[in-house]
Amino acid sequence: MEPHVAELKQKIEDTLCPFGFEVYPFQVAWYNELLPPAFHLPLPGPTLAFLVLSTPAMFDQALKPFLQSHHLQSLTDPVDQCVAYHLRRVRQHIAGVCIHPQFGGWFAIRGVVLLPGTETPDLPRKKPPDCVPSRAARITLLEGFNFHWRDWTYRDAVTPQERYSEEQKTYFSTPPAQRLALLGLAQTKEEPSPIFPEFPFTTLTKKSQIPSSARSWLSPSISPPVSPGP
Numbered sequence: 001m002e003p004h005v006a007e008l009k010q011k012i013e014d015t016l017c018p019f020g021f022e023v024y025p026f027q028v029a030w031y032n033e034l035l036p037p038a039f040h041l042p043l044p045g046p047t048l049a050f051l052v053l054s055t056p057a058m059f060d061q062a063l064k065p066f067l068q069s070h071h072l073q074s075l076t077d078p079v080d081q082c083v084a085y086h087l088r089r090v091r092q093h094i095a096g097v098c099i100h101p102q103f104g105g106w107f108a109i110r111g112v113v114l115l116p117g118t119e120t121p122d123l124p125r126k127k128p129p130d131c132v133p134s135r136a137a138r139i140t141l142l143e144g145f146n147f148h149w150r151d152w153t154y155r156d157a158v159t160p161q162e163r164y165s166e167e168q169k170t171y172f173s174t175p176p177a178q179r180l181a182l183l184g185l186a187q188t189k190e191e192p193s194p195i196f197p198e199f200p201f202t203t204l205t206k207k208s209q210i211p212s213s214a215r216s217w218l219s220p221s222i223s224p225p226v227s228p229g230p
Helices: 004-020 028-032 058-068 078-088 134-146 166-173 176-183 212-218
Strands: 023-029 048-055 185-189 204-206
Touching: 004 023, 004 048, 004 058, 004 078, 004 134, 023 212, 048 078, 048 204, 166 176, 176 185
Parallel strands: none
Antiparallel strands: 023 048, 185 204
């Protein structure tokens, strides 16, 4: 079994097996080969699917708790409703990802600048470049972004001209709530700091003593210069 299939199977089993279900992977082509065209699944043959079976334990571990949870509706069979409820919990939500032609995944979309009153009816509409043209590479990219984004590898879907520095990777790997501490700053509501004068509502102040590990973040020789205003 391929590693990504085994990983998906494990995630689905972790969700369903405690409630009395069993899970088995198969390809859509295997199913369609056994049935007349009227019953074929309208998907490419190699599409991954999972067969979900109920065991005797399902009645006590899934159905009874479902009935007690008051999710039951009167229009369909209780077992069908219970199974549908649990299958919705493992539906594959695959998020898309953008890849830059020069920087791969080592970039971020930070905002949009709107210019009210400025019209450009003749502005040419450019089609984004297809940075990852093969289907196999796209699958690898999406799996990396959705399931292994912490290891940074999906960002090398194309060979980048430049990557994040180790210092930058440390910053972005740090949970947002802990980044002020990493920078040696404390958030207060009393004294606005002049560090960011262009944002009058920012209320950041330096700690009384900045740890030595954080001083490099604020060093003028390392921190980028302040960009001039527009």
